Amino acid sequence: MRVAVLGGGNGCYAAAAELSESGHEVWFWRRDAEALAPVLANGTIRVRDFKGTRDVAIAHPTTSLEEAIGAAEAVIVPLPAVAQPGLAAAAAPYWRDGQVVFLPPGTLGSILFARAARDAGNTADVSFAETGTLPYLVRKHGPAEIVISVYATRLPTGVFPARNADHAFAVLEQVYPAVERIEDALSGGLMNAGPIIHPPLIIMNAGPLEHFPAWDIHNEGTQPSIRAVTTALDNERIAVREALSYGAPHFPLADHYATDGDEWMYGRSAHEKLTDSGDWREKIDLKDHRYMREDTALGLSMIVSIGRWAGAPTPIAAGLLAIGSAIVGEDLYANGRTLEALGLAGLDRAAMKEFLFNGY
Structure with missing residues (x-):
């Protein structure tokens, strides 16, 4: 599938690498050309995770937002919510019918992105979906190097507008098989961990x-x-x-720390893997x-x-x-x-x- 990943955060680099490695054709957009320069030059992101260390080829690193969105069937936006308003406004003219935009997590960003498109006069029928967490526990270890401690195993996801849910999930399940359908975007916002x-x-x-x-x-x-x-x-x-x-499941955070019962979004032992990594010891x-x-x-x-x-x-x-x-x-x-x-x-x-x- 043709997928765009938008942004320069930890989760953005992880998404660009994982989705490329999964066989998708990825357009990886970052506004800051200087920061993206190592990926632009080498066309790879170095990944270290439970499978070892390797360089993952990224098909289309780019600083053109119009190019990235225009090429994609699915658009992944793993950015903090504070970055959503600016990107929503910048992307608003480029959405087209049938695209699915995934915000992991959303904080009701799905509604914000849809509103920005309407305000820009773009009436394309786009599905905006949001879930409860990033699909990765990840930190950068260099300008083009990441360490992924944990991959999400369950991603409860709501779609805005909900009338597009069948189409949105048919697309999203090809990109993130861990997505689980929930009622709507408000339900998705209330899954944010x-x-x-x-x-x-x-x-x-x-x-x-x-x-x-x-x-x-x-x-x-x-x-x-x-x-x-x-x-x-x-x-x-x-x-x-x-x-x-x-309705349930509500994904109580206590399950993140538990050793039995229902699995949380990151599965078993995620908390231990996070603390063992040392990557969250920070100022x-x-x-x-x-x-x-x-x-x-x-x-x-x-x-x-x-x-x-x-x-x-x-x-x-x-x-x-x-x-x-x-x-x-x-x-x-x-x-x-x-x-x-x-x-x-x-x-x-x-x-x-x-x-x-x-x-x-």
Whole structure:
């Protein structure tokens, strides 16, 4: 299949490499020509994972967004949610009928991308899908070298508009066989694991993160009291999903740490593989890191706003968001990825269901 991968983050390089190695013809776009230069020059990305180390050929590395989107049947956008508005606007003129755009994860980015296309006057019938996590636990080890610690085994995915779900999944299952169909894009947004795992880890580890030159929030930072808060926060997410009549499985984060029962999105022993890699021992700037700017500011504001709309209280999420606002010195909810910001807060439940299905 002809696939475009858009962006220059860890997950983007992993997607370009894995999908190339899986036999797809990949257009790998990055805006920054200087940063992409090693891939442009050599046409490869070096990958190290459980299969060993090898150089993976990338068919079409490019700095032309129009070229990448124009060539593709499926477009993969594994970028942080903070990068979505700019890319959504830049890509808006280029979408064409039948394309499937995959946002892993989305934070309701599927709706944002669709709105940007409409605002640009592009009426193409495009399917925007979002899931709960990146398909990889991955870090760059050089300008064209990545280490993938874990591959996702389950990717619960919702499509916007939901009327296109059959077509979207027929395409996505060829690219990511791990996708699992769920109700719609709002359900997909409420599968996002980042706002559950990361805000408690950075906020409750604020002292050591600011004191030590590097700290692994997933290793020494994941203590019982922090896990208890994470579980309470995840219970709020699940309660919001249930208030909206979304069905199980809800992919509780506790399954990520469990050794039996239902597998989580990354399968068994993912947490141990992550901590054993050492790649998440890092310096985190609490004001600027994506765990604050994406998962707290955008992810928690999304959950709090949906909870308010659905009549499902989210005091833990709201409390963490308030503490995050104090740390960065701004109102993160006011600037967040909320139903208000998306222009959806005034819809009643029947109108929301129709919007999610039809796209208008």
